[in-house]
Amino acid sequence: MAVVEREKLLEVKNLKKYFPAGKKGVLQAVDGVSFDIYKGETLGLVGESGCGKSTTGRTIIRLYDATDGEVFYEGEDVHNKKSRSELKKFNRKMQMIFQDPYASLNPRMTVKDIIAEGIDIHGLAKTTKERNERVYELLETVGLNREHANRYPHEFSGGQRQRIGIARALAVDPDFIIADEPISALDVSIQAQVVNLMMELQKERGLTYLFIAHDLSMVKHISDRVGVMYLGNIVELTTSDELYEEPLHPYTQALLSAIPVPDPELERSRERIILEGDVPSPINPPSGCRFRTRCPHAMDVCAAVKPKWQEAREGHWVACHLYDEEAVKQNN
Amino acid sequence: MDKLLELENLHVSFQTYGGEVKAVRGVSFTLEKGESLAIVGESGSGKSVTSKAVMRLLPNKIGSIKEGSIRFEGKDLAKATEREMEKIRGSEISMIFQDPMTSLNPTMTIGKQIMEGLRKHQNMNKSEAKERSINLLKLVGIPNPELRVDEYPHQFSGGMRQRVVIAIALACNPKVLIADEPTTALDVTIQAQILDLMRDLQDKTGTAIILITHDLGVVANLAQRVAVMYGGMIVETGTADEIFYKPKHPYTWGLLASMPKINSDSKELLAIPGTPPDLMNPPKGCPFAARCPHAMEVCIDHMPDATDVSSTHKAACWLLDERAPKVEPPEAAVVGGAR
Numbered sequence: 001m002a003v004v005e006r007e008k009l010l011e012v013k014n015l016k017k018y019f020p021a022g023k024k025g026v027l028q029a030v031d032g033v034s035f036d037i038y039k040g041e042t043l044g045l046v047g048e049s050g051c052g053k054s055t056t057g058r059t060i061i062r063l064y065d066a067t068d069g070e071v072f073y074e075g076e077d078v079h080n081k082k083s084r085s086e087l088k089k090f091n092r093k094m095q096m097i098f099q100d101p102y103a104s105l106n107p108r109m110t111v112k113d114i115i116a117e118g119i120d121i122h123g124l125a126k127t128t129k130e131r132n133e134r135v136y137e138l139l140e141t142v143g144l145n146r147e148h149a150n151r152y153p154h155e156f157s158g159g160q161r162q163r164i165g166i167a168r169a170l171a172v173d174p175d176f177i178i179a180d181e182p183i184s185a186l187d188v189s190i191q192a193q194v195v196n197l198m199m200e201l202q203k204e205r206g207l208t209y210l211f212i213a214h215d216l217s218m219v220k221h222i223s224d225r226v227g228v229m230y231l232g233n234i235v236e237l238t239t240s241d242e243l244y245e246e247p248l249h250p251y252t253q254a255l256l257s258a259i260p261v262p263d264p265e266l267e268r269s270r271e272r273i274i275l276e277g278d279v280p281s282p283i284n285p286p287s288g289c290r291f292r293t294r295c296p297h298a299m300d301v302c303a304a305v306k307p308k309w310q311e312a313r314e315g316h317w318v319a320c321h322l323y324d325e326e327a328v329k330q331n332n
Numbered sequence: 333m334d335k336l337l338e339l340e341n342l343h344v345s346f347q348t349y350g351g352e353v354k355a356v357r358g359v360s361f362t363l364e365k366g367e368s369l370a371i372v373g374e375s376g377s378g379k380s381v382t383s384k385a386v387m388r389l390l391p392n393k394i395g396s397i398k399e400g401s402i403r404f405e406g407k408d409l410a411k412a413t414e415r416e417m418e419k420i421r422g423s424e425i426s427m428i429f430q431d432p433m434t435s436l437n438p439t440m441t442i443g444k445q446i447m448e449g450l451r452k453h454q455n456m457n458k459s460e461a462k463e464r465s466i467n468l469l470k471l472v473g474i475p476n477p478e479l480r481v482d483e484y485p486h487q488f489s490g491g492m493r494q495r496v497v498i499a500i501a502l503a504c505n506p507k508v509l510i511a512d513e514p515t516t517a518l519d520v521t522i523q524a525q526i527l528d529l530m531r532d533l534q535d536k537t538g539t540a541i542i543l544i545t546h547d548l549g550v551v552a553n554l555a556q557r558v559a560v561m562y563g564g565m566i567v568e569t570g571t572a573d574e575i576f577y578k579p580k581h582p583y584t585w586g587l588l589a590s591m592p593k594i595n596s597d598s599k600e601l602l603a604i605p606g607t608p609p610d611l612m613n614p615p616k617g618c619p620f621a622a623r624c625p626h627a628m629e630v631c632i633d634h635m636p637d638a639t640d641v642s643s644t645h646k647a648a649c650w651l652l653d654e655r656a657p658k659v660e661p662p663e664a665a666v667v668g669g670a671r
Contacts (some may be wrong), residue, residue: 048519134500157607187374188546192590192603211557212517221592221601243593258524260549263667267552274528275521278489 008039009176009208010060010097015069017059024252025283031232032069034309037176042202042209044223044240046216046255050279051229053212055177056101058209061096062087069207092122095169101161105153112149113163115139118172119295138167143197159190166197170205178210183218195222216259220244228252230284231290234309238316248318251291289321301327335403336507336540337363337386337425342410344378344385347393353611355381357564363508368534368541368557370572372548372587376608378564379544383510385410386542387427388417404508423453426501430513432493436485442469442480442496449503468499471528471536491522495529505537512544524648527553548591551578557644560584563609563619566638570645576667580647581657583620589664602664618650623625626651626659 014032022029030052033066037043045053060071062078067123071078078090092236096120098104105114115135116125125131128236136146142163144319153161169177179198199222201207213219219226220240227237236249254273261267274292280286286293292302301321312323321327344356346575356378363369368639373379384390386402388409400411421427426449429435435644437445446465450456450638456464462481469477472495473606485493494514501509514530516524517582524621531554534541551558551572558575560568560583568581579585606623609615621631631650 048521054454072591127456155561159607187608188548189374189586189590189604190607191600196601196603216520217592217594220594254521256594258520260523260527260547261594262552262576262588262591264552264576267549272524274524278491278522279519 005040006038008036009074010210011072012036012056012060013070013072015056015071016067017055017064018067027283028232028284028285031061031285033229033234034069035227035234035237037208037210038109039175040202040206040208041224042211042222044219044226045210045212045229046214046219046226047229048279049259050282051093052232053214053229054180055179056229057096057210057212061116061178063092063096066080067105069295071103075157088311089135091280092118093174094176094178095172096164097162097169097177097179097182100185101158101165101314102185104165105161107153110150110152111139111156114153115149115166115171118168118210120170124172134171141170141201142167143193151263155331158186159191159193160327162186162194163197166201176208176210178212181211181214182211184213184215191218198222216255224285228255231279233290234317235291235320236316240252242316248312248316248323249291249320250295250297250322254296275315289319297322299328301330334365335362336365336405336563337542338401338403339382339386340401340403342382342385342402343398344381344390344395345398346391346395348612349642351612354614355395355564355611356385357611359561359566359616360400361559361566361569363540363542364536365507365536366540367557368543369557369559370543370545370551370553371561372545372551373561374546374608376611377561378611379561380512382561383427383512383542383544387421387425387510388412388414389427395407412558419453422501422506424506425510426504427504427510427512428494428497428501428514429594431517432490433517435497436493441482441484442488446481446496446500446501446503449500453504464503465499468503471502471533472496473498473525491518491525494518494522495527498529498533499525502533502537502539506539508542509539510542510544512651513546514543515550516545518548530554541599548576548587550592560587563614563617564611565635565648565652567620567649568645568647569638570641570647574642574645578641578645578667579661580641580645580652581620581649582624582626582651582661584647585661585665586623588667589662593667600664602662618648628656 013034016032017030019027019029047053059066068077078150089232112135115138116131119125125134135149140146144163164305183194211222223240226240226243227234230251236252245258254275257273277294280293288304289302289307307319309319312318340360342356342359346353346355355671359382371379384656385397397410400423402541443465447461450461450464466477466481474480474495515526555572557571568584588603604623609619617633617635618631636648636650638646640646650656
């Protein structure tokens with residue numbers, strides 16, 4: 001790719017989100033993540049359950065208040081906004097699609113009212129007719145039709161509900177959409193429909209996505225760049241092709257080798273890196289590098305020092321002592 | 333070959349307020365000793381209902397086997413009494429469920445739950461059963477089994493719980509193990525551990541496995557033979573290699589094409605348009621006709637018979653009729669092309 005100065009849409013700096021856990025415990029769900037999202041790109045965020053990927057998404061959009069750190073949207077600090085009107089303006093630009101299409105739509109509202117909620121709040125339609133027209137248009141955009149407008153969510157299948165969720169997000173004409181596991185509750189053949197729809201919409205409307213998922217093959221498919229999270233930290237971030245061809249972090253390598261591929265011959269011949277044990281508790285995470293307890297290459301330095309977030313190659317960021325010459329020297 | 337389990341023309345229906353849901357409509361397959369068969373399909377295809385019918389675990393009042401037989405070592409389980417089934421469940425045929433969080437009893441120690449079956453089916457005394465439990469925990473790779481045998485499920489992680497569930501299922505050396513989405517609730521790195529364990533255990537114990545899943549990657553990893561289900565029917569069956577490398581049914585093509593392949597660069601996913609059929613009013617002809625890009629007139633009204641492609645490979649599709657036009661599978665469905 002040509003080196004063009006791309007415009008940053010979102011900057012996340014050292015974002016932290018802790019939850020209280022019991023008397024003295026603190027659950028460090030997200031512990032200092034930093035990344036940028038450029039205009040028009042899709043950034044994928046992958047990791048296993050409990051790694052903090054959803055919390056990261058929810059904190060960015062202010063469903064949670066950050067414990068520490070900053071989020072800049074087009075240069076403006078998101079988390080310091082106080083007044084209602086400022087927040088409203090910001091909410092129009094950033095929308096979210098949720099994982100569970102069964103839980104994220106109000107069962108007592110018609111599809112029309114669900115989709116139009118944002119239109120009403122932001123006063124985007126002056127007359128009822130205009131409001132209806134907008135809803136019909138959105139329904140058609142996501143591959144449903146206008147007869148669906150007066151129905152209730154229970155009358156739709158999972159894939160159709162997720163389309164309604166997408167229409168709701170698009171209703172206020174956002175620039176940036178956070179999609180939190182938008183397809184993991186759907187069947188394989190329906191997943192492809194929804195992903196194709198999201199990619200089409202991106203092309204047509206120049207949307208920017210943060211795509212959060214645990215399914216690495218789908219993330220690779222939709223994303224330009226991918227960040228890998230483990231226990232509240234981002235351990236590696238690079239373009240999706242490079243991540244899959246040359247993963248640097250031992251966790252990424254293990255994660256990639258663990259995915260079963262739909263190809264029996266390949267499955268029979270493949271060497272797997274099988275990680276021992278389970279993910280440690282985020283209430284009392286390991287010192288130094290959080291992955292060291294399961295890492296096949298762990299050194300002494302990994303327990304003592306937290307690895308630096310560094311650019312190992314151009315555009316390829318990793319937090320691992322194996323790629324830090326100083327740390328390796330120190331260890332020897 | 334030794335046939336262990338043979339299903340013939342199985343029909344299962346559920347009575348609901350809206351009417352009769354015909355969840356399984358004429359399923360036939362055989363399972364041989366020591367082999368692993370995967371049943372693949374999307375939600376509502378009837379794969380789980382088929383396995384529950386084999387175990388006779390259908391909900392009493394609303395679900396029933398309408399027609400067909402389930403022969404297990406010569407005996408028809410479809411007509412077995414509850415008392416006869418109790419002898420078979422857990423000792424001859426056992427089952428692993430999808431969710432390890434809910435399939436264990438939270439108020440009993442792990443040891444007690446493993447011992448339950450051993451005491452009932454194998455007449456072991458307490459100390460024998462406990463010793464066997466500890467051995468089973470060791471077998472499924474749980475560290476410190478002597479200590480952990482007295483712990484409760486909440487003290488185990490998800491992957492560890494699924495190991496315990498597997499230990500319970502294997503306790504009485506069953507001949508058939510039905511695994512209903514055994515890894516769906518687990519993370520990929522844990523899934524890799526469990527798949528590894530299951531393959532290992534099958535080598536050691538020679539148990540035949542019926543694997544029920546929607547994940548074709550898991551199928552490729554574990555199964556020797558595959559049956560693809562859609563709309564309550566088996567639309568294609570064959571060895572794993574035949575299903576992945578020479579699929580014949582357009583639904584199988586669709587499934588393969590709609591999965592992103594991590595080892596290829598194709599930028600387009602071929603989605604299957606539409607949604608699965610409503611089994612309250614199942615279509616008269618081929619269940620896939622409404623979504624099939626190659627559907628012909630005959631498909632709408634007449635269900636195709638299973639056509640032999642090879643001695644092990646069958647597909648139920650009118651395209652295999654000699655009068656039908658020749659159709660090639662879409663490029664995205666070709667597995668292994670990237671290599």
